[in-house]
Amino acid sequence: MSIAYFALAFALMLAMMLVGLPIAVSMALVGIVGGIAAYGTPFMDSIAPVVWGVQNENLLTSVPLFVLLGELLLRSGIADRMYVALSAWLGRLPGGLLHTNIGSCALFAATSGSSVATAATIGTVALPSLRARGYPMRASLGTLAAGGTLGILIPPSVNMIVYGSLTNNSIGKLFIAGIVPGLLLTGCFMLYIALSNLMSGHAIREPVVPMAERLRSLRFLVAPLVVFGIVMGSLYFGIATATESAALGVIAALFFVWQAGKLTWEVMRTCFISTARVSGMILLIISAAFILNLTISLTGVADAMTKWVTTLGLSGTTMILALIVFYLILGMFMDVLSMQVATIPITYPIVTALGIDPIWYGIFIVLMCELGLITPPVGMNLFVVHGIRPDKGGIGDAIWGALPYAVIMILFTLLLMAVPQLATWLPAHM
Secondary structure, three states: OOHHHHHHHHHHHHHHHHOOOOHHHHHHHHHHHHHHHHHOHHHHHHHHHHHHHHHOOHHHHHHHHHHHHHHHHHHOOHHHHHHHHHHHHHOOOOOOHHHHHHHHHHHHHHHHOOHHHHHHHHHHHHHHHHHHOOOOHHHHHHHHHHHHHHHHOOOOOHHHHHHHHHHOOOHHHHHHHOHHHHHHHHHHHHHHHHHHHHHHOOOOOOOOOOHHHHHHHHHHHHHHHHHHHHHHHHHHOOOOOHHHHHHHHHHHHHHHHHHOOOOOHHHHHHHHHHHHHHHHHHHHHHHHHHHHHHHHHHHOHHHHHHHHHHHOOOOHHHHHHHHHHHHHHHOOOOOHHHHHHHHHHHHHHHHHHOOOOHHHHHHHHHHHHHHHHOOOOOOHHHHHHHHHOOOOOOOHHHHHHHHHHHHHHHHHHHHHHHOOHHHHHHHHOO
C-alpha cells in the first residue's frame, strides 16, 4: 500500500468519524478493508490473536481501576469539600474564586484521570457560587474549561495509559513525567488570572478567612492528597506497577467513601455501571486501534512515511512545530481519544526516528489533546461547562473565556520544547 493510498484511507476514516460513525467502527473498518486489500481474506485470521492479546494485556487493567477511582471520589462528595477548603486559601488572590477553580481542577485531576469529569464535577460545584457572587460568566466558564484539561496531564491519566499501550512505553514514567508540566501549567493559568485582574484595575478578591478556619479546612484536602501520594509514591519508588498502584488507590478511595458515610449499595452500583461504560468504550477503541496498527505494520506504511520524512531533512524541532499546527487543526474537529488512536501509530515512528524522546513526546501529545478540549467547534470541555451553566446563556462565553488559556498552552508547549528536561528529568530519576 503506497503512502497516497494510506492518506486516502486516513481521510476516509476521519470523514466517517466526523459524520458520527463510532470511533472504534471507523478504525476497525479501515484496518480490515486495508488488510484484505493488501493480503486478501487470510488477513482476517491474524485479527483474532491481536484482539485477544489486547484484551489480555495486564497493563490495560489499570484503565477500569483508574476510572473507578475517579468515580468513587466523585460520588463521595470530595469535590464540594475540596472547593470550600481551597477557596479559603486562594480567595484573597487577585481573581478570587477563579483561582479556586484552577486549584480544585488540578487537585481533582490528581485523582480523576479524566478532563471531562474534572470540568463537570468542579463546574457543578463552583458555578452557582460564582454566579451568586457576581463573577463574570465568561471568565468563570473559561477557567473551568481550561482547568478541566489538567485532568489528562496531571497523573493518573487514562490518556497516558492509551499512549503507553499504543507505543509500548512505561506508564509509570509517563505518569511521573506529567507531574512537573502539570503543576507548571496550573501555575501559568493562575498567574494569568492574577495579572489580568490586576491590569483591569478592579481585581476581584474574596473576604479574608480567619486563620483558624483555614487550618480547619485543610482536613478536606486529606483524601485527594493521600490517594495521589499512594498512587504516585508507589510508582516512583518502584513499589508497584501502574495496575497495582491503581488498585491501591481504589482501596484508599473506598476507605474515604466509607468515612464519608457514602459506602452504600446505590453509590457502588452507580460507580460500577459508569466505570463499565467508560472502560468498555476505551478498550473497544484500543482494540480497533491495534487492528489498524496491524495493517499499518504489515503493509510497511509507517516505515515508508518515516523514510520519506527523514529524506526531507527536517529537524526534530521543525517536525514538532508542524505537529502543533496539525493537532491544533485536528483538535477543532475530533475528540481527544480519536486524535490519539488515529495519529500516534503514524507520528510516533517518525518523531522517534528524528531523535525525540518517547516519554517527552507522550507529554506533548497530551498537551495537544488538552488544547483540543477547548478549541471550537468540537471542544468537549466547552460543551460540558456550557451545559451546566446556571443562566443558560450562549456557548460563546465559554469559547472566548477559554481562548487565553489555549494561547497559554501553545506557549507552554514551546517552553517544553526549549526545556525538555521539565518532562524528562523526574522520570529519569525513578
